[in-house]
Amino acid sequence: MNETKKMNQTLEIIEKRRTIRAYNPTPLTPEEINTIIHGAMRAPTAGNMMFYSIIQVNDQKMKDKLALTCDNQPHIAKAPLVLIFLADVQRWWDYLQLSMVPDLCEERGIDLETPQESDLLMACCDALIAAQNAVITAESLGIGSCYIGDIMENIEIHREMFNLPKWVFPITMVCFGYPKGDKEKIPLKERFPKKFIHFIDNYNRLNKEDFTEMFHNVNRDFNIKFAKNLGQQFYFGKLGADFSKEMRRSVKIAIKDWIAKNGDL
Numbered sequence: 001m002n003e004t005k006k007m008n009q010t011l012e013i014i015e016k017r018r019t020i021r022a023y024n025p026t027p028l029t030p031e032e033i034n035t036i037i038h039g040a041m042r043a044p045t046a047g048n049m050m051f052y053s054i055i056q057v058n059d060q061k062m063k064d065k066l067a068l069t070c071d072n073q074p075h076i077a078k079a080p081l082v083l084i085f086l087a088d089v090q091r092w093w094d095y096l097q098l099s100m101v102p103d104l105c106e107e108r109g110i111d112l113e114t115p116q117e118s119d120l121l122m123a124c125c126d127a128l129i130a131a132q133n134a135v136i137t138a139e140s141l142g143i144g145s146c147y148i149g150d151i152m153e154n155i156e157i158h159r160e161m162f163n164l165p166k167w168v169f170p171i172t173m174v175c176f177g178y179p180k181g182d183k184e185k186i187p188l189k190e191r192f193p194k195k196f197i198h199f200i201d202n203y204n205r206l207n208k209e210d211f212t213e214m215f216h217n218v219n220r221d222f223n224i225k226f227a228k229n230l231g232q233q234f235y236f237g238k239l240g241a242d243f244s245k246e247m248r249r250s251v252k253i254a255i256k257d258w259i260a261k262n263g264d265l
């Protein structure tokens with residue numbers, strides 16, 4: 001950390017956080033869980049509307065199933081606390097119905113606006129910001145965490161498992177637990193140099209030399225045999241991989257259903 005403020009407790013927590021995937025099996029106490037949820041709920045939220053909900057998955061069978069439906073990640077089943085962060089416009093929409101907003105629109109000859117893409121993105125912002133507050137709150141208690149982006153896959157299964165209505169989308173899941181062993185032994189993962197991430201006034205599109213510099217010093221395992229360079233490795237390991245194809249399929253359905261004007265799921 002060059003040219004930054006002197007460390008304080010908060011900065012130290014941010015600096016030393018790393019993703020934890022192996023947990024001490026000790027359950028978290030209700031007090032610890034409440035503190036994490038409270039931290040999540042203190043996050044900024046658009047218009048103080050709280051366009052998100054959080055499902056705490058206690059049922060071991062459900063955790064076992066999530067370990068399969070979220071791209072076969074067994075560590076999910078072993079996490080003492082699993083929270084799903086839902087982008088949720090349904091709660092407000094139900095309240096608007098109860099408040100007879102559709103009637104008033106009709107009375108005034110105005111089209112009723114149903115939730116669309118922008119509402120989904122705004123709700124995702126709310127849910128993700130709450131999730132990161134939960135992560136930092138947990139970290140301050142010594143509790144580790146791991147995001148699970150793959151909760152966006154298999155939308156049909158997750159809808160059924162958790163009874164999700166039309167305007168609720170599981171944007172992320174986070175596993176929590178005390179780290180198994182000494183977390184300091186897990187190396188902090190390096191980030192790209194700041195100049196490739198932080199721009200002033202204008203977006204900087206990178207050229208070949210920039211990329212060479214950006215990846216200089218980046219140690220990443222090559223575990224795809226036919227990949228000749230990091231770009232090929234990244235494509236076949238991430239964007240072109242089966243889990244990404246499944247996520248694309250699943251999210252396409254979720255968005256199509258979300259923006260449909262009429263009908264429940």
Ligand SMILES: Cc1cc2nc3c(=O)[nH]c(=O)nc-3n(C[C@H](O)[C@H](O)[C@H](O)COP(=O)(O)O)c2cc1C
Pocket residue numbers: 017018019020021073146147148149150172188189
């Ligand atoms: C949106 C998002 C989705 C992620 N999904 C997964 C996941 O499904 N499984 C997993 O083991 N880690 C997942 N991670 C954790 C990242 O792999 C991890 O943050 C990254 O490698 C950087 O490591 P660090 O958090 O230790 O700095 C996810 C992180 C984010 C932010």
